[in-house]
Amino acid sequence: MKTIKCPMAGNVWKILVKVGDPVAKGQDVIILESMKMEVPVTSESDGTVAEIHCKEEDFVDDNQTLVSLT
């Protein structure tokens, strides 16, 4: 199973996908808020969203798994 990991500590601002959505490599799946900046988190591979491990406003840490893909 492929995963999308958090690139840096921050808060989840927007989740752009839902379970079952197809995602393409390079697509933004989540927007983080870190240090008052918006940081898009992109998928590094093609796949389908199997599970989302965070919800909007959650604090997430560097390297934490945010989304699992199949």
Add this chain to the structure above:
Amino acid sequence: MFEKILIANRGEIAVRVIQACRDLGVRTVAVHVPGEETSLHVTMADEVISLPDRKDYLNVARLIEATLESNANALHPGYGFLSENPDFAQACVDAGVIFIGPSAEAISKMGVKAGARQMALDAGVEVLPGTGTHGVIDDPIELAKRVGFPVLVKASYGGGGRGIRVAYTDAELLDALAAGAREAQMAFANGEVYIEKFLETPRHVEVQVLCDTHGNRVALGERECSIQRRRQKLIEEGPSPGIDAELRQRLNQAAVRVAEAIGYVGAGTVEFLVDAGRFYFMEMNTRIQVEHGVTELLTGVDLVSEQIRIAAGLPMDLRPRQGRSEGWAIECRIVAEDPARQFRPSPGQITHLHVPHGPWVRWDSYLYSGAKVSPMFDSLVGKLLAWGRDRQEAIARMKRALNELRIDGITTTIPLMRVVMDDPVFVAGGTSVRYLEDRLDTLLSSLAQTTSMETVK
């Protein structure tokens, strides 16, 4: 003088205010939100009040309550957060607490951009040609043709660069007006916009003013702040390399006239755009600025101490040089961002810190080895300043200090600042607000070269 002051802020500015209070013999109360228990401002202050929510630096009621609970006589707002919120200044007054800053009325007058523009005009200070003040723009195309394209569409009640659009043609202008009004309505709950002439390559120059309750009003010279990215300043210096003595005198006089027009009390900054020997009022910041240290190095005046003295009703103290500038000062903002990756934020824990200690160098920061740089707040971690008898000497000392400064555990702008200090365009003083945009690719490639050389070494 006050017995005790509460500092309604965090990070380097809270540390700076505590230092000024120590010098004045005033006790300090720090506040913090969850997760900041070991922050430097918290461990430095005489007393601490924990606020329960991470958004509490913006909570007027909680901050007033903390001030009353700690029996502090006055509150210092720092910069950012609630520092330019007139309701906060008024809430302090209503609670019997002295707000270290101007009156709520003065803050409100400068807060409405279009109103501030009219006030500057009334004070005899030039503004960029455009819409008068409030009200409907009758014929925007005719107005834009009269002032000349390109023009800027700005939110009247805006700030922070939001709702600002540039238009080069009739069609772009109509789009910008519609989109600007929509965005302004969403962001500031008021869709009013205005039009002004857009300058392509002006310098951003600001004048520090200081006014007390005894009728003394002085301008302490200018700071050049043209080196910016997305309207965030990165490097400031004083004096400006693009201003001569005659223009400097007129800028200083204009800044004092603006402060006088609103009965300003305290430390404030009047911002101008300078282009082809002319200057235009932009706005007034009714608080201490991040880059106040530049003026302190040039004049020997402790601006934060003066803010406190003035709020306590004392006359300003301009010793040793009666506010006159000497030499040259530069400030590099060190932010936790990665310039090589579109200035991506880099929060984290500091594993090792070495601070330069040499002569004519100053470091304002909240960092220590082991300190946490939180993702919840902005990315400024420290300000490195250097003074020299002339610009060349200031740059040389800044380079020396940048080479000594080491912050491990996070990525910062230190390497970028080093290549800027060596950039021929910067060294020649030929900077405009377009500097970083125009030079970034060149700077980043020299940065990549230095980094790979270090790896080989």
